[in-house]
Amino acid sequence: MHAVSLSTSHPHSSPAIARSNHFGLYSITPSNKPLNLPFCGLRSEAQGIFQLKRSETHRAIVSSRRRAKKLSASLSNNGSAPTSFDYDLVIIGAGVGGHGAALHAVEKGLKTAIIEGDVIGGTCVNRGCVPSKALLAVSGRMRELQNDHHLKALGLQVSAAGYDRQGVADHANNLASKIRNNLTNSLKALGVDILTGVGTILGPQKVKYGQVGFSDNVVTAKDIIIATGSVPFVPKGIEVDGKTVITSDHALKLEFVPEWIAIVGSGYIGLEFSDVYTALGSEVTFIEALDQLMPGFDPEIGKLAQRVLIHPRKIDFHTGVFASKITPAKDGKPVTIEMIDAKTKEPKDTLEVDAALIATGRAPFTKGLGLENINVVTQRGFVPVDERMQVIDADGKMVPHLYCIGDANGKMMLAHAASAQGISVVEQVSGKDHVLNHLSIPAACFTHPEISMVGLTEPQARDKAEKEGFEISIAKASFKANTKALAENEGEGLAKLIYRPDNGEILGVHIFGLHAADLIHEASNAIALGTRIQDIKFAVHAHPTLSEILDELFKSAQVNDRVFSSTNEPVAV
Numbered sequence: 001m002h003a004v005s006l007s008t009s010h011p012h013s014s015p016a017i018a019r020s021n022h023f024g025l026y027s028i029t030p031s032n033k034p035l036n037l038p039f040c041g042l043r044s045e046a047q048g049i050f051q052l053k054r055s056e057t058h059r060a061i062v063s064s065r066r067r068a069k070k071l072s073a074s075l076s077n078n079g080s081a082p083t084s085f086d087y088d089l090v091i092i093g094a095g096v097g098g099h100g101a102a103l104h105a106v107e108k109g110l111k112t113a114i115i116e117g118d119v120i121g122g123t124c125v126n127r128g129c130v131p132s133k134a135l136l137a138v139s140g141r142m143r144e145l146q147n148d149h150h151l152k153a154l155g156l157q158v159s160a161a162g163y164d165r166q167g168v169a170d171h172a173n174n175l176a177s178k179i180r181n182n183l184t185n186s187l188k189a190l191g192v193d194i195l196t197g198v199g200t201i202l203g204p205q206k207v208k209y210g211q212v213g214f215s216d217n218v219v220t221a222k223d224i225i226i227a228t229g230s231v232p233f234v235p236k237g238i239e240v241d242g243k244t245v246i247t248s249d250h251a252l253k254l255e256f257v258p259e260w261i262a263i264v265g266s267g268y269i270g271l272e273f274s275d276v277y278t279a280l281g282s283e284v285t286f287i288e289a290l291d292q293l294m295p296g297f298d299p300e301i302g303k304l305a306q307r308v309l310i311h312p313r314k315i316d317f318h319t320g321v322f323a324s325k326i327t328p329a330k331d332g333k334p335v336t337i338e339m340i341d342a343k344t345k346e347p348k349d350t351l352e353v354d355a356a357l358i359a360t361g362r363a364p365f366t367k368g369l370g371l372e373n374i375n376v377v378t379q380r381g382f383v384p385v386d387e388r389m390q391v392i393d394a395d396g397k398m399v400p401h402l403y404c405i406g407d408a409n410g411k412m413m414l415a416h417a418a419s420a421q422g423i424s425v426v427e428q429v430s431g432k433d434h435v436l437n438h439l440s441i442p443a444a445c446f447t448h449p450e451i452s453m454v455g456l457t458e459p460q461a462r463d464k465a466e467k468e469g470f471e472i473s474i475a476k477a478s479f480k481a482n483t484k485a486l487a488e489n490e491g492e493g494l495a496k497l498i499y500r501p502d503n504g505e506i507l508g509v510h511i512f513g514l515h516a517a518d519l520i521h522e523a524s525n526a527i528a529l530g531t532r533i534q535d536i537k538f539a540v541h542a543h544p545t546l547s548e549i550l551d552e553l554f555k556s557a558q559v560n561d562r563v564f565s566s567t568n569e570p571v572a573v
């Protein structure tokens with residue numbers, strides 16, 4: 001027997017309900033899976049296609065909403081799981097992770113609500129990817145207009161380039177507003193309920209939301225996704241005043257362009273802001289705890305990037321040191337930075353600068369989520385999850401119907417990773433098992449030129465090869481040999497492929513050069529789909545394009561001359 005469930009307040013809400021048809025009727029098709037919604041008063045056990053007039057549907061909505069209200073109000077025992085639900089899916093946090101999950105949930109016919117305690121779009125849209133890329137778009141153009149050598153080579157003459165700080169800041173702010181509106185409108189248009197306030201888990205499948213200490217509304221959901229993201233991490237001893245000692249949250253507003261700024265941390269944020277500040281005329285000093293700059297990147301690519309992005313610019317650096325104490329500028333005194341040796345903890349230098357940007361990583365935002373109500377203990381603030389993003393409790397057991405995606409689980413702090421994890425969870429709660437291959441998720445640093453990567457770095461690949469007993473090979477292609485790059489007078493760049501010569505598996509690809517962030521997707525898609533070098537090397541690329549760099553890379557790889565089966569395992573002939 002098939003159960004049919006109905007919830008018509010959301011036209012896309014249940015897999016059992018087809019879209020509203022031309023005749024103003026809702027057609028209801030049987031589902032194999034009972035949905036257990038509280039709106040299921042009209043649940044029918046019969047099989048076949050059902051049709052219901054709109055007036056009847058309206059009555060059903062009103063009475064089911066009343067029932068839902070009663071149900072929520074009557075929830076007193078937080079520890080026990082409810083047996084019927086207000087929603088199929090409730091997502092806590094409307095950043096890019098939550099948004100991506102909500103959109104996919106609607107596509108899958110799930111009745112979905114998203115709880116947001118601040119503004120829609122989260123870090124990426126309001127304080128991250130979006131405004132930072134607007135600033136980087138300006139820095140890229142400034143850099144080009146200031147590069148006489150480059151312009152002369154193209155036969156161009158431009159009089160001195162300048163900028164209006166407020167105009168640049170407005171560009172970043174306006175872009176964030178535009179994208180935030182787009183995101184909000186897309187949720188509304190698809191019928192996702194936006195519930196305003198801080199979400200707290202009360203018990204299994206139960207969440208309260210509202211202004212803390214004021215209104216508490218309770219909703220129940222068959223499945224819950226935590227997508228509460230992260231905030232800047234500020235190490236002990238550093239005093240952030242938001243004016244002269246700042247995090248990326250403040251820097252993105254571009255309230256001033258300091259003459260000399262120290263950037264603590266040379267990861268993604270540090271590098272991207274060094275690109276912005278130096279293009280706008282600042283001098284930059286990096287303070288990096290590890291022994292080299294850009295420690296997270298493939299070392300060879302990092303070295304080349306350093307030669308282009310650091311050495312020729314007004315940037316100096318201190319590596320192997322911690323910024324142990326930073327005091328904001330006050331009473332005419334500059335910002336003071338005390339540094340200690342990262343290993344010995346002995347005092348090193350003291351710097352006096354106009355401003356300091358703290359770019360030392362991000363901390364998960366999981367406080368107040370009520371994880372203690374479901375026996376979950378965070379690890380350094382991160383919510384522990386398995387490979388399917390299912391939350392793991394303090395006893396190492398999976399918490400049923402609870403998932404955590406995005407920065408809050410710490411697996412990969414990238415916008416598209418958060419969204420991909422959300423989509424993966426929705427696939428699972430819709431009945432299809434799905435495990436996201438994180439090694440196929442690309443990353444990019446949007447400096448000029450850009451750095452991009454997917455999969456393993458060379459040291460990681462060598463380590464894996466040694467443990468698992470296989471060989472690795474490296475292939476490289478230079479931007480200097482690419483017609484399009486040379487036409488743009490942008491020959492500085494390298495693409496690097498790390499692969500298994502025995503079976504053609506792609507282990508990692510790293511690119512430094514013009515539009516590297518766009519170029520990486522051929523490699524990341526190949527890894528995601530399991531495409532091997534012996535196949536992708538026959539793919540055809542338009543000429544003259546930068547994509548021919550990857551063509552060159554795959555063609556220059558030497559995969560052992562053996563016959564491969566359809567599963568790409570070598571077969572005897």
Ligand SMILES: Cc1cc2nc3c(=O)[nH]c(=O)nc-3n(C[C@H](O)[C@H](O)[C@H](O)COP(=O)(O)OP(=O)(O)OC[C@H]3O[C@@H](n4cnc5c(N)ncnc54)[C@H](O)[C@@H]3O)c2cc1C
Pocket residue numbers: 092093094095096097098115116117118119120121122123124125127128129130132197198199200227228229230248269365368369405406407408412413414415416417418446
């Ligand atoms: C300066 C900067 C630049 C970046 N650039 C890039 C880039 O170019 N590319 C890239 O891929 N990544 C970039 N990132 C990283 C990217 O922004 C994050 O990985 C991404 O935003 C994580 O998404 P999320 O949905 O997990 O969390 P978030 O975007 O942080 O969203 C979480 C949301 O949850 C809400 N929330 C938290 N707790 C609660 C609660 N209890 N109840 C209700 N709501 C709650 C928050 O208000 C927030 O809106 C950048 C980050 C920064 C800081």
Ligand SMILES: NC(=O)c1ccc[n+]([C@@H]2O[C@H](COP(=O)([O-])OP(=O)(O)OC[C@H]3O[C@@H](n4cnc5c(N)ncnc54)[C@H](O)[C@@H]3O)[C@@H](O)[C@H]2O)c1
Pocket residue numbers: 235264265266267268269270272287288289290294295296321322323324359360361362412413414443444445446
């Ligand atoms: N283009 C992008 O995709 C992009 C851009 C910006 C941010 N992000 C994401 O945001 C997250 C945060 O970025 P981030 O640059 O802050 O972190 P990060 O982890 O990339 O780099 C932090 C750096 O700070 C150093 N550090 C830490 N503590 C220090 C101390 N006390 N003194 C000196 N150095 C110290 C670390 O060694 C590291 O090199 C990243 O995980 C990244 O994924 C992505």
